[in-house]
Amino acid sequence: MVKQLDAFLTIRNGESDDFFSQFNGLENLENVILIYLEEKPIGCGAIKKYDAETVEIKRMYISQKYQGKNLGIVILEALEIWATELGNTRCILETGTMLPEAIRFYEKNNYQRIPNYDQYIGVAESVCFEKWL
Numbered sequence: 109m110v111k112q113l114d115a116f117l118t119i120r121n122g123e124s125d126d127f128f129s130q131f132n133g134l135e136n137l138e139n140v141i142l143i144y145l146e147e148k149p150i151g152c153g154a155i156k157k158y159d160a161e162t163v164e165i166k167r168m169y170i171s172q173k174y175q176g177k178n179l180g181i182v183i184l185e186a187l188e189i190w191a192t193e194l195g196n197t198r199c200i201l202e203t204g205t206m207l208p209e210a211i212r213f214y215e216k217n218n219y220q221r222i223p224n225y226d227q228y229i230g231v232a233e234s235v236c237f238e239k240w241l
């Protein structure tokens with residue numbers, strides 16, 4: 109799944125891919141969800157501890173063949189439940205302007221835009237969101 113996601117992002121991110129890919133490593137991702145169809149992974153997402161009460165949503169992806177079937181919502185809601193069970197009260201995330209469908213997805217799922225945080229401050233292609241759980 110990660111190879112598919114990285115290939116997809118390389119195309120969509122264009123010249124900005126080197127910048128964004130440095131923040132998409134798998135280290136420190138202890139909470140990962142995969143969706144399978146007939147024993148084949150078709151979607152993924154993860155949460156990464158950000159601070160005492162916040163997790164960052166990472167590596168959200170549904171294989172292109174299965175996009176538009178609400179599977180992203182299944183992953184996102186499961187990650188939010190997991191975050192709550194781990195004692196968190198907020199999720200944050202970053203996506204890019206080159207992924208307008210991702211921006212619409214998060215807005216539709218009650219994520220609110222926030223100022224860019226950390227390494228995304230001042231990055232015009234970044235759009236950051238939060239959701240209180």
